Amino acid sequence: MKKYMKLTAAALAAAMALSLTACGGGAGSSGSTATDSGSAATSATGEEAALGGEEVTIKFANYALLESGYTEFWEGVKTGFEEKYPNITIEWVTAPYGEIVNQVINQAGGGDMPDMMFGESTWVPTLVDAGLAIPVSEVFDEEYLNKFDQNALESCMMDGEVCGLPMYDCAFMLFYNKDLFEQAGLDPNTPPTTYDEMLEMAEKLSQLTTADGNKVYAFGQTTSSVAISGSALNSMIFNFGGTVLDENGQLSIDNQGFKDAITMLKTLDEKGYNPQNAKLKDLRQLFATGQLAMYYDQSWGFNGVTTINPDAANFAASAMPLKGGDGDGASMLSGQILLYMDNGDAQREACRLLTEYMLTEDVLGDYIRNITPAYPVIEDMKDMELNPVLEGARDATQNAVNSPSIPMLNDLNLELCTLAQNVTVGGADVDTAIEDFRSAAQNYVA
Structure with a gap:
């Protein structure tokens, strides 16, 4: 010690x-x-x-x-x-x-x-x-x-x-807008459980606009360059059964779950479902004002939503993290x-x-x-x-996992944000972006 x-x-x-x-x-x-x-x-x-x-x-x-x-x-x-x-x-x-x-x-x-x-x-x-x-x-x-x-x-x-x-x-969980689900012809009491189901629902939700004509984003995942966004991205990788670090704190990205999660980020961006380069506070603002149908957040993020819109509890609900690929929907605690x-x-x-x-x-x-x-x-x-x-996400913490702690974890999380931005705003292909991430991430692990 x-x-x-x-x-x-x-x-x-x-x-x-x-x-x-x-x-x-x-x-x-x-x-x-x-x-x-x-x-x-x-x-x-x-x-x-x-x-x-x-x-x-x-x-x-x-x-x-x-x-x-x-x-x-x-x-x-x-x-x-x-x-x-x-x-x-x-x-x-x-x-x-x-x-x-x-x-x-x-x-x-x-x-x-x-x-x-x-x-x-x-x-x-x-x-x-x-x-x-x-x-x-x-x-x-x-x-x-x-x-x-x-x-x-x-x-x-x-x-x-x-x-x-x-x-x-808490775990990073799914928040969704029941009113927007109804407007899109979806059952507000049946949120998606997998990424495939989410994409099917997102296609309908993305056709909506607000009363004043603003675009409704279907699904939000933070990718902005702040450490908490990196944690959220790590959690998404867990959804797909992937890893960033092994139990000894060494880089461990040669797994299908890691690649599947980054590929999903690119898909969400190409379809226009996810606001680009958004911080969690940006997603909360959009969700509070009816411009975002689903998004990932920590449970206490709902305080930020209700600060903007005190009536949010009337339309908001939570759901378990989504399952992707061969993953079981594990999330980060x-x-x-x-x-x-x-x-x-x-x-x-x-x-x-x-x-x-x-x-x-x-x-x-x-x-x-x-x-x-x-x-x-x-x-x-x-x-x-x-x-x-x-x-709706009561059991999410029971299926949550912990990422190994390393002294430069925040720096590593920022590199995850850079990877996410490279495949979205930057338009890079997934394999090239992952290799760039590998080179940068090596600086932060023992």
Whole structure:
């Protein structure tokens, strides 16, 4: 395992070079201190007895404080937690989504490392490689970690250690517009299950226009040059039974599923079904305004849709990821997570208390049901009511897989975007584009 507290100049430089523009969401090393302190805290008659009454400040890095719709929840967490534990204060460290990772790394390099961070599972390799994120086993005991969906925990794994704690998760799933299905003469309760079925439906859906004469796109897959688009493309490759990396993090693209997925991207573009070079936020805009019939997104992307059109829940539905070629429709598991840094026993213990306070249905339930629609990952919340729009893809996370984590995963994802653009906007043939991708991708794998 890496030495987590060592911030090398090379690691800092590599991490600062990353651009994460996208969809915009203790113990000692043995773990014994967390268990003992936790027992003392829970057995005390007053919650203020936590940490023996010691005054502790948690520096919590969280980009969501700056995003409309999320601030109220997070400020509510701060208020409720500080009322329960009056000797512990939460101090927010904020920056926009695309800047928060670099800010945390810069602060740590200057000797001001946060205690915990809200982020995404794809950030784990960067923060571990920079010497920041520590294994969650240094904060939580085995009994608590066993309550989590193990697939979700594995999505946060790096170098054989789980280095992030999932708050909730989803797979890249299909959203579709029931009203447009009806207008095209399709059954709104029978979405496609395969890419072949999708293409048949897309032919009818592509003939529609909006009331003001705008084109309706049949199917949306993000291909813009941002890391999250690369994750979505990787997920599409999984749909076809393909791979980008093998289990050891080595390039593994000599498989039919990989080629079939890239060929499908070209087909969608040639037929005019997929908006070219679109970001997820572009697809959400089109879907919200009735200009996109089907598209792939993470579950919490629906928040962006309803922000644009509050009535979207009346026409939107979700479905399982499509099956392509010899694939079974597997998708990539995607999660929003908590990461932890090592600033000493008191800080880790305070972070443990905050986490266990948040990850309950009383605190988190309404948030993942109505604000950031997602699926619970902790046993105590498994039977909670979901956002109705997510019901059609309820089982998608059970068929989801994790891509191996490598330090330069974001760069590799950007190369996937370049590959997608080459066969669409660039008009390159699939075989040539794949070979160009192979040459570029070799720079990012060991």
